[in-house]
Amino acid sequence: MxxxxxxxxxxxxxxxxxxxxxxxxxxxxGSKNAALPLIAAAAVTGRTVRVERIPRSTDVQVMLALLQEMGYVLTKPVSSSDGLQPPEADKVDVTAPSHPNHAPDLRAAATIRASYYLVPALLQASGRASMPWPGGCSIGDRGMDQHFKVYEQFGDKVRIREDGYEIRRAAGPVEKVTVDLPFRSRGASVAAVLRAAVADCPLTLRNPNTSPEFSAVLAALGTTGWEVCPGTDLIRLTPPVARPDTPLIWEIPxxxxxxxxxxxxxxxxxxxxxxxxxxxxxxxxxxxxxxxxxxxxxxxxxxxxxxxxxxxxxxxxxxxxxxxxxxxxxxxxxxxxxxxxxxxxxxxxxxxxxxxxxxxxxxxxxxxxxxxxxxxxxxxxxxxxxxxxxxxxxxxxxxxxxxxxxxxxxxxxxxxxxxxxxxxxxxxxxxxxxxxxxxxxxxxxxx
Structure with missing residues (x-):
């Protein structure tokens, strides 16, 4: 695609x-702000996820292109089972790569803010995420310190470079993690939840973001078997005991x-x-x-x-x-x-x-x-x-x-x-x- x-x-x-x-x-x-973390969440499920109502905005298209560069297979479904109808432009099937690209060219990640959502998928695929600093709107300092602290809570190693950052996945298994955010950062909240999905470990997230865009990620993970206990001040996630084999179809609000x-x-x-x-x-x-x-x-x-x-x-x-x-x-x-x-x-x-x-x-x-x-x-x-x-x-x-x-x-x-x-x-x-x-x-x- x-x-x-x-x-x-x-x-x-x-x-x-x-x-x-x-x-x-x-x-x-469909919402750009909801589409970007949902696409990143689809990438860590290990299954094919159909994401519907994808907007044609540039940031979302860059995110999809970055997934392709990482080795993910993106296909547009057709509207009939015989395949004779044209592809549906606002729907994409995201399939995990059988052979991930361990040296993807991620320079385009510097053009969008939400590129940091892809770190958990990179850690899952190759154990390492090497990214340029995110771009996006020039509207003041929106640092990534809280993101880095989230990954360190999982035992990951963070290295800061002048042109970007590198995160290496913790060597051993992760039993359970508690993350206490000093403010309700949406980016850091998404990072914690997706990193827990990659580690397949329980997560307690205090002072989480409560936006509809973050709630959509929690709801999406719930369809994969994760037990989600949401709350205003604390969220608990528990890995699936059994993973449903039903098709995963997520619609962007x-x-x-x-x-x-x-x-x-x-x-x-x-x-x-x-x-x-x-x-x-x-x-x-x-x-x-x-x-x-x-x-x-x-x-x-x-x-x-x-x-x-x-x-x-x-x-x-x-x-x-x-x-x-x-x-x-x-x-x-x-x-x-x-x-x-x-x-x-x-x-x-x-x-x-x-x-x-x-x-x-x-x-x-x-x-x-x-x-x-x-x-x-x-x-x-x-x-x-x-x-x-x-x-x-x-x-x-x-x-x-x-x-x-x-x-x-x-x-x-x-x-x-x-x-x-x-x-x-x-x-x-x-x-x-x-x-x-x-x-x-x-x-x-x-x-």
């Missing part, structure tokens, strides 16, 4: 004009961040739309904040209906404070909410201490559109709306800044030129096309 190319890769910029109210229904893709972005775009333009393919609980924090602003939101098990009516706007302040607490706001929700708040009455506060460099990206780019946002600290800011924005040339410096700029551009007077689409494509296969289907005036600009 060859990796899929991003949609319209020749497009280098987007011309965005002030939009009429967006209307209609749209379905979100809908992208909650894409759903929030589309909902904010509809609301910002005064429109009315239905966002489908979601998990209601995953978007609950955003729904609550939108309702607090006076935006009418009806949520269902797999969809939400958004309607913006100025007559219902409350003028209440929006407090979007990112947090890793179980009931906290996912940091990736904050940028689209900030773009929406620029047009909403009230004094609004935003905070994201999880990604300390993100506000530097967001505020600078919004400023090009004429936004006035007061930085309180490097990770906190406030603004008062509504504000009048004017089209300008802006840059998608990271995935979420790019999607937030699309929302702001739809409300700005004149034309906005959005560059840096390689960043936007990393997280969304084609967010502009989704917005166009709702009526947005977005034109692709090629070389």
């Amino acid at each position: 060859s990796s899929l190319s991003p949609t319209n890769p020749s497009t280098t910029a987007l011309s965005v004009r002030r939009s009429r109210p967006l209307t209609g229904a749209i379905r979100v893709d 809908g992208d909650k961040i894409e759903a929030a972005t589309l909902a904010c775009a509809v609301a910002a333009t005064g429109g009315r739309g239905r966002v489908e393919g979601i998990v209601e609980a995953d978007v609950g924090p955003v729904v609550a904040l939108l309702r607090g602003l006076g935006i009418l939101v009806e949520s269902q098990a797999d969809a939400m209906h958004v309607q913006a009516d100025p007559r219902t706007f409350t003028g209440r302040p929006l407090r979007a404070v990112a947090s890793l607490d179980p009931a906290g706001l996912d940091a990736d929700f904050e940028p689209p909410l900030m773009a929406l708040a620029l047009g909403m009455p009230g004094a609004h506060l935003f905070s994201d201490a999880i990604n300390p460099g993100r506000h530097g990206n967001l505020l600078a780019q919004f400023g090009r559109l004429g936004a006035t946002i007061e930085p309180l600290t490097p990770t906190e800011c406030r603004l008062t709306g509504p504000q009048r924005l004017t089209g300008a040339t802006v840059e998608a410096t990271d995935i979420r800044t790019g999607s937030a700029l699309l929302i702001a551009a739809l409300t700005a007077h004149g034309t906005t030129m959005l560059r840096g689409l390689n960043q936007l494509r990393r997280g969304h296969a084609d967010l502009p096309a989704k917005l166009r289907s709702l009526g947005a005036d977005i034109t692709e600009v090629s070389r």
Whole structure:
């Protein structure tokens, strides 16, 4: 299987004009943030796993290409048993290699943040993981110290290099492991669980991440026979007594961040739309904040209906404070909410201490559109709306800044030129096309 190319890769910029109210229904893709750890989890099962609803975003395609380089067999299933139907593009069967590549070329791992999820699979295949430092969005220091401490708890040896890191698997069997995380890191939580799967040993994980993306990994391991006792403060995993021989089919949940972005775009333009393919609980924090602003939101098990009516706007302040607490706001929700708040009455506060460099990206780019946002600290800011924005040339410096700029551009007077689409494509296969289907005036600009 060859990796899929991003949609319209020749497009280098987007011309965005002030939009009429967006209307209609749209379905979100599978979640990039959930797909990456689930694909890595499929690689350590030792069985063929069918992963469904795979998004075509660049980061996910890079992850699949890295698995192929490691020797994994990736095939696209067909929709009928006779094999006459075309392959289903959003489904991939991941099969462990009979002859792993012990010297894979993993240079592409430096282009995505989530490449560190592949360490357990590398340890399983050859006992050694030699990786470049991960890339991804430039949004502040997101070190790997907690990841390394997880592997050391399993007895693995960690060596830091200038150009990357190397982890060597513990020589003997691992009886049981307890990992106590100082904060609820999703990456370190996934590392602990997948490393336990490779060691086939019991794991006690304290202060775990509680995001839906991590919960999806736990649920997936449960289908392989692992006993999972989840909790807010402590999770226990016990290896299978018997391993089910039923086919393993894992479905990636809908992208909650894409759903929030589309909902904010509809609301910002005064429109009315239905966002489908979601998990209601995953978007609950955003729904609550939108309702607090006076935006009418009806949520269902797999969809939400958004309607913006100025007559219902409350003028209440929006407090979007990112947090890793179980009931906290996912940091990736904050940028689209900030773009929406620029047009909403009230004094609004935003905070994201999880990604300390993100506000530097967001505020600078919004400023090009004429936004006035007061930085309180490097990770906190406030603004008062509504504000009048004017089209300008802006840059998608990271995935979420790019999607937030699309929302702001739809409300700005004149034309906005959005560059840096390689960043936007990393997280969304084609967010502009989704917005166009709702009526947005977005034109692709090629070389």
